[in-house]
Amino acid sequence: MFESLKKKFSRTSEKLEEELIEEAEAEDNLQEESGSRFSFFSFGRKTDEKKEEEVVEEEENLLPEAEEIEEVPEAEEVEEIPEVEDEEIEEEPKEEKKSRFWHRNKDKDEPAEEAEDEEIEEEPKEEKKSRFWSRNKDKDEDEEDVSADGEAKGGIFSFVREKTIQEKHVEDILFELEMELLQGDVAMEVATEVVENVKENLVGKKIKRSNDITEYTYYALKDAVEEIISIPGKSMTEMIEEKKAQGEPLVVMFVGINGTGKTTTIGKLANYYLKKGYTPVIAASDTFRAGAIEQVTYHADNVGVKIIKHQKGSDPAAVAYDAVEHARAQGKELVLIDTAGRMQTNTNLMDEMKKIKRVSNPDLVIFVGDAITGNDATEQARKFNDAIDIDGVILTKADADSKGGASLSIGYVIQKPIMFLGVGQGYDDIMEYDPEWMLNQLFSEDEEIVENEA
Structure with missing residues (x-):
């Protein structure tokens, strides 16, 4: 990577x-x-x-009391050992000395071989x-x-x-x-x-x-x-806990262009938080694209979460609203709103996205971009941020990104944090973004060390 x-x-x-x-x-x-x-x-x-x-060092500093407690039983055990056992213990080193003696004799018998070995070792x-x-x-x-x-x-x-x-x-x-x-x-x-x-x-x-x-x-x-x-920002998990304390679900709206893996990412996140003990619900607010409702339903069924959907061509804002009300009524902690992919230059679809945001009032608006597209992903994020003020970024296909341009640039350009990285095709192949992890990926790699020294 x-x-x-x-x-x-x-x-x-x-x-x-x-x-x-x-x-x-x-x-x-x-x-x-x-x-x-x-x-x-x-x-x-x-x-x-x-x-x-x-x-x-920190672990060693935490153990002084335990060491002091162990000292007393050690002293008692020494007093209980009979003298006979001491004699037996003393005999062992004598045997070792004898074995060393025989080794010395062997060394004296093979001086010529040692000389030959020394000559061979000098060459390297x-x-x-x-x-x-x-x-x-x-x-x-x-x-x-x-x-x-x-x-x-x-x-x-x-x-x-x-x-x-x-x-x-x-x-x-x-x-x-x-x-x-x-x-x-x-x-x-x-x-x-x-x-x-x-x-x-x-x-x-x-x-x-x-x-x-x-x-x-x-x-x-x-x-x-x-x-x-290092762009500051709260993790989604922290925000879920904050909203849960208020008795409200965390509402997350996903935006981006077509083909970046937005719907698949929603399935991954539903699976991720389901395994953490939360109960997500998915809103199928992409009522524009053919097959979109079926696709998100497929992912919801695979991971085992509830999906709120209407007919194709219906109002996407109404679907988002119903999903939020369902989560409140059922005590679910997380609402994931899928929206239609759109180019940042499509004015009508951008206006529709603003309406979804206004009606559902999401706590987070997340841009989903393809890491492999590099500068294109950065420019798309900039346009979406200008249009609806996004709160964070998820980069898909990061595992296949050899250049790393988008991962390095996108957060700094829009001053919004990267929240997750997609690192594979399975539902478990998603990870929370950590700047320290990113630094380690860029500045410590065993295989690269040998190659760069050559």
Whole structure:
């Protein structure tokens, strides 16, 4: 997922490193340094490891009282152990010493074999030294030096005199990044914002070794993306609970163009909240499209929820109203209103959608967009937001989106949160959107680490 964006980010780091190393070499300001070269994505794992250590420390701090209580029975048990058992315990190390003695004799009998082994082991060491200066070896050779932590032995440089990242070092590289982001269906304002934030974070940084360049670039890009995707907003589950406390159902209206998976998403959400213990009801307010009522009825029957429907061509606002009244009367917590797909340029259908909103008075208006369409989905969301003021976004087919342009852009452009992602074709293939999850997808991936180091 989002492979294209990940490669763009890692290439930016590599280009900046090459730029600074070439300049330092021309200035005679470069020297070999022992150690391991970190890959771009290795810093993502280091962050995760720190979090795990903090969790472990917190758990250890919660156990001091339990340890003190355990100390008393341990002392009592020691007093009850008879002396005979102590003697038996002492005999065991003697046997170990005897076995070690025989091993020593064997070692003395095989000095020649050890010498031969040492000569064989010396050869790979020489190979590693010779490979230090070459960073463009074949992929198979590089993979041998990359550890599970994303570290590669050799290839690390340090600067005799400390260098400072200047605007001239990043200008061309960030321009290339901006163009690549635009080609990857990232919205213009998002690409510009990312590049400006990265530039602000990098320029002026002091660097002593090549690993510093990779680390600073990694965190500059991660911070820039985090700022873009972190749009505040309540989750739908929290809103259901708030409305439930008031004795009212949460009313959600779904809008979007044809073919984005709006009706299927409603079926997935009905299944999602049914499994959480809520009772949804679906309103078949798409009375315009042929087969729409049958389609949403099929999904409702499959997941086992009530559907409120009228005849084809009837007033969609009336269907939505009846569904809300049914939920109130039956004590159901969630109303999901399906509406006809429409292009944002179709004035008549947009006016009809405004009427549905006015009559049903939804708590949430959610735009459903296809992640694969990239910039088109972002522009559609912008138009719908201008027309009826949407409250959130659901992106379908996110699992098949290699570019990631819509996922990165859509929330920032309309300043409304992404609420769910469709990640497959089954009813269970939907997940609540989490910015932290998105960051992890973009900045930590084991398979990509090896590929980028090659």
